[in-house]
Amino acid sequence: MATxxxxxxxxxxxxxxxxxxxxxxxxxxxxxxxxxxxxxxxFVRSPHAHARIRKIDTAAAMRxxxxxxxxxxxxxxxxxxxxxxxxxxxxxxxPGVVQDLAMVPHMPLTSDAARHVGDPxxxxxxxxxxxxxxxxxxxQVDWEPLPAVTVTERAAASGAPKLHDGAPGNVAFKWEIGDxxxxxxxxxxxxxxxxxxxxxxxxxxxxxxxxxxCLARFDDATGELTLWVTSxxxxxxxxxxxxxxxxxxxxxVRVIAPDVGGGFGSKIxxxxxxxxxxxxxxxxxRPVRWTASRSEAYLTDAHGRxxxxxxxxxxxxxxxxxxxxxxxxxNLGAYLSTFAPAVPTFxxxxxxxxVYAIPAIHCEVTGVFSNTTAVDAYRGAGRPEACYVVERIVxxxxxxxGMDVADLRKKNFIPKFSGAFQTQVAVVYDSGDYxxxxxxxxxxxxxxxxxxxxxxxxxxxxxxGIGFSAYIEACSIAPSKLVGALGAGAGLYESGxxxxxxxxxxxxxxxxxxxxxxxxxxxxxxxxxxxxxPIEQVEIVHGDTGSIPFGMGTYGSRSASVGGTAILMSLxxxxxxxxxxxxxxxxxxxxxxxxxxxxxxxxxxxxxxxxFGAVSLTAYIPHNFPEGVEPGLEETSFYDPSNFCFPFGAHxxxxxxxxxxxxxxxxxxxxxxxxxxxxxxxxxxxxxxxGIAQGVGxxxxxxxxxxxxxxxxxxxxxxxxxxxxxxxxxMYETDRTVTPTPVNPMGVKGAGExxxxxxTPAVVNAVVDALAPLGVDHxxxxxxxAQRVWKIIQGAKGAR
Amino acid sequence: MKLPVKMTINDQSYSHEVxxxxxxxxxxxxxxxxxxTHVGCDTSQCGACTILxxxxxxxxCNFFAVQADGAxxxxxxxxxxxxxxxxxxxxxxxxxxxQCGFCTPGMIMSVYQMLERxxxxxxxxxxxxxxxxxxRCTGYHNIVKAIEWAAEHMPAKK
Numbered sequence: 003m004a005t006x007x008x009x010x011x012x013x014x015x016x017x018x019x020x021x022x023x024x025x026x027x028x029x030x031x032x033x034x035x036x037x038x039x040x041x042x043x044x045f046v047r048s049p050h051a052h053a054r055i056r057k058i059d060t061a062a063a064m065r066x067x068x069x070x071x072x073x074x075x076x077x078x079x080x081x082x083x084x085x086x087x088x089x090x091x092x093x094x095x096x097p098g099v100v101q102d103l104a105m106v107p108h109m110p111l112t113s114d115a116a117r118h119v120g121d122p123x124x125x126x127x128x129x130x131x132x133x134x135x136x137x138x139x140x141x142q143v144d145w146e147p148l149p150a151v152t153v154t155e156r157a158a159a160s161g162a163p164k165l166h167d168g169a170p171g172n173v174a175f176k177w178e179i180g181d182x183x184x185x186x187x188x189x190x191x192x193x194x195x196x197x198x199x200x201x202x203x204x205x206x207x208x209x210x211x212x213x214x215x216c217l218a219r220f221d222d223a224t225g226e227l228t229l230w231v232t233s234x235x236x237x238x239x240x241x242x243x244x245x246x247x248x249x250x251x252x253x254x255v256r257v258i259a260p261d262v263g264g265g266f267g268s269k270i271x272x273x274x275x276x277x278x279x280x281x282x283x284x285x286x287x288r289p290v291r292w293t294a295s296r297s298e299a300y301l302t303d304a305h306g307r308x309x310x311x312x313x314x315x316x317x318x319x320x321x322x323x324x325x326x327x328x329x330x331x332x333n334l335g336a337y338l339s340t341f342a343p344a345v346p347t348f349x350x351x352x353x354x355x356x357v358y359a360i361p362a363i364h365c366e367v368t369g370v371f372s373n374t375t376a377v378d379a380y381r382g383a384g385r386p387e388a389c390y391v392v393e394r395i396v397x398x399x400x401x402x403x404g405m406d407v408a409d410l411r412k413k414n415f416i417p418k419f420s421g422a423f424q425t426q427v428a429v430v431y432d433s434g435d436y437x438x439x440x441x442x443x444x445x446x447x448x449x450x451x452x453x454x455x456x457x458x459x460x461x462x463x464x465x466x467g468i469g470f471s472a473y474i475e476a477c478s479i480a481p482s483k484l485v486g487a488l489g490a491g492a493g494l495y496e497s498g499x500x501x502x503x504x505x506x507x508x509x510x511x512x513x514x515x516x517x518x519x520x521x522x523x524x525x526x527x528x529x530x531x532x533x534x535x536p537i538e539q540v541e542i543v544h545g546d547t548g549s550i551p552f553g554m555g556t557y558g559s560r561s562a563s564v565g566g567t568a569i570l571m572s573l574x575x576x577x578x579x580x581x582x583x584x585x586x587x588x589x590x591x592x593x594x595x596x597x598x599x600x601x602x603x604x605x606x607x608x609x610x611x612x613x614f615g616a617v618s619l620t621a622y623i624p625h626n627f628p629e630g631v632e633p634g635l636e637e638t639s640f641y642d643p644s645n646f647c648f649p650f651g652a653h654x655x656x657x658x659x660x661x662x663x664x665x666x667x668x669x670x671x672x673x674x675x676x677x678x679x680x681x682x683x684x685x686x687x688x689x690x691x692x693g694i695a696q697g698v699g700x701x702x703x704x705x706x707x708x709x710x711x712x713x714x715x716x717x718x719x720x721x722x723x724x725x726x727x728x729x730x731x732x733m734y735e736t737d738r739t740v741t742p743t744p745v746n747p748m749g750v751k752g753a754g755e756x757x758x759x760x761x762t763p764a765v766v767n768a769v770v771d772a773l774a775p776l777g778v779d780h781x782x783x784x785x786x787x788a789q790r791v792w793k794i795i796q797g798a799k800g801a802r
Numbered sequence: 803m804k805l806p807v808k809m810t811i812n813d814q815s816y817s818h819e820v821x822x823x824x825x826x827x828x829x830x831x832x833x834x835x836x837x838x839t840h841v842g843c844d845t846s847q848c849g850a851c852t853i854l855x856x857x858x859x860x861x862x863c864n865f866f867a868v869q870a871d872g873a874x875x876x877x878x879x880x881x882x883x884x885x886x887x888x889x890x891x892x893x894x895x896x897x898x899x900x901q902c903g904f905c906t907p908g909m910i911m912s913v914y915q916m917l918e919r920x921x922x923x924x925x926x927x928x929x930x931x932x933x934x935x936x937x938r939c940t941g942y943h944n945i946v947k948a949i950e951w952a953a954e955h956m957p958a959k960k
Contacts, residue, residue, distance in 0.1 A: 018895070024900055025906060026887070132823070210938060211842045211938050211939075212902065213841075263840075687898075688901060691940055691941035727929075
């Protein structure tokens, strides 16, 4: 682990360098890019949840003024299915596969049947946005509506309408992890307290504030295609589109993800629209632009979560956890999104050990298809679902055993360690001090005092509650060899190129992509520190396959730990080469050169030194240059971590429930996170805040709801899907403990998803605690809307 | 059928012939080319398109361009004067009141009116006044702080 000098930028809350353009309206998002001769795409989408396409009549639409062309799936010959990048099959020796993944086709424009509301069947291209939309309304599709299924638990039931020929019974896969026999035995331990609960993790929509968009421009003269797209990982978009779907040369395609207005996972995946626009641009030899309306975004952005779980915990008489048994049905939607099978399996089952020493765990998961929008990674992706199960069932267990929820947790924490803790669910934790974060949180809360206040409030009839969450998160999932063995079709390394210009200015090209994370600041802090130059001399470039080495992009809280380390490796190479050049200039041996504070200096001889700028100039004007050294000063690295990083922490939420209305008000929210070393505390705090708000959103108001009869998405606009607003949320009380990871040299773990993972169970546990005097000991479903809570109060035995 | 519209945006006059159904936000973004005003929804919930029209914060997706005929409009691009950031802009920068930046222009324009009406708003009032603006990144914590910072640094009214 590297030590970081206190006078460095590492660890300082540097104001963000990207902000001036955003606060003045000069950011450039995809929909801001204008190109002469641009055409506009509008998609004809299924109004039915499930329907066969008998015929598509485009004649009337073609006659609409301004319409340039219309294409259906049948026109897109030679185009392949959108790929699923995670293959759960026994023949691939993927661990835990009980039933192989059904690799069902997902065509960019479906031509046989529509399988969810919003499934695109045709695209209208016009000279204006308005003409394209008008044209799309004039396309006549002769639909044969079919029975549909949207409910997770009914999707694989006998008699459910079948979505795909290749997926009998709508089962996408069956998978398991852990030790079934040991877990069964643990539950039979004499005197064990066992509790079984149904726990539903409802479907969510990411709702990045910028809707998805793309602009494809094919240049007939050069054969080059440029695609601006709202992407968290432009190289992944390019590779999947070129190699798997369109079969076009990768080196002739440039993907640009400029400023991107939030992602939260939803902009990782390759979607129908960007593939169709790229294909059309090549066909028409004109630029094609599409921007989702928010209503389209609700229907087509990959959704998140949607698990129904039966969880059981066994506790010994002493309050020690003996075993955990989990059975989950995961709704994958109508098609397999890019990384869909990974989310409810390797990103979920592997986190069920939580922060506890649990001797036996078994988890089985059935993935099912339904007539709903595809489900894939949403902020946290599998890990929030795991944390939710663990933290809810632990509290349910504590209540059944008559123990305090805080005491029970403390009794079961994995003791402090660094290096390796082997869990019961395959993964090996890197470092942890779970008790320390927990104790700090309890101290901030003044737990005993709160319980006394709660007691007093209850005597007055007030419903005050507290909920906890001791979470663990897995970031920077790696190494590539391991994820390959688990079924991934991709590696999970990152690239970082450092280009030192002759004047000593530095441009860094990172494969990570910022869509709010602030890489232009944090990465520049790393560079300025390492090279001992002012941060103003450093520029960070991301989001353009035309200039950046192949990179994997930003998701899973991997940018600092993987992308940052790749940059650090290149900086080390730059310094090593710089030492050889400096040694030559100083007439010394390279091994006698030290580099610090921007100076190459002969060890022990302070007067004999050359500054970084002189060395960089020499590298490009190599008149007086060492033998055998190439001119130039530019280095590229690819970093493939040896293991995941596992941030953790302790959150608490205090709520008051209004007995008459069921309204839940958050009185306090406390978060103590441990994300390892922190590059920019201001930015990390900001991510924690935003994560908490999303987690609270799931607990209190969010949820994608389908009508069980018609299969329509009822929450299809921002009017119907309740996003958290400022007046629902408190000021968050945050702090950190610091347990660096031994996995990477900066000791950074990852901070992007922690809040989302931790907050949901903390809030729901608090509501359960608040309602405990009424005899409520569990709540199955979220969100905790006033209506739901009011009904629970009315139905509670202690209510009257 | 197209109709003529004339309006002043950020102290510059513009006149165009537009379709009656053209939304003001699309006029500003597509016709005039000021892309700082964003479109985040289609039901007027998100507030990313908030501008000042005749001194009032409005959602530009709620007006047709023709309804703004003769109006005096300020968008995010018109807030900083002579390269000098407005205190609200500085507050958002200082207090890390933005992450992806997409909701930010609308937030800032909405706060402009908030601070005109309530020069020293309480936290509760700020949160209530943000009713019409959604942010998915910050959890609002630092937006509240940014507004408090701006309120402290606003020049005294003459």
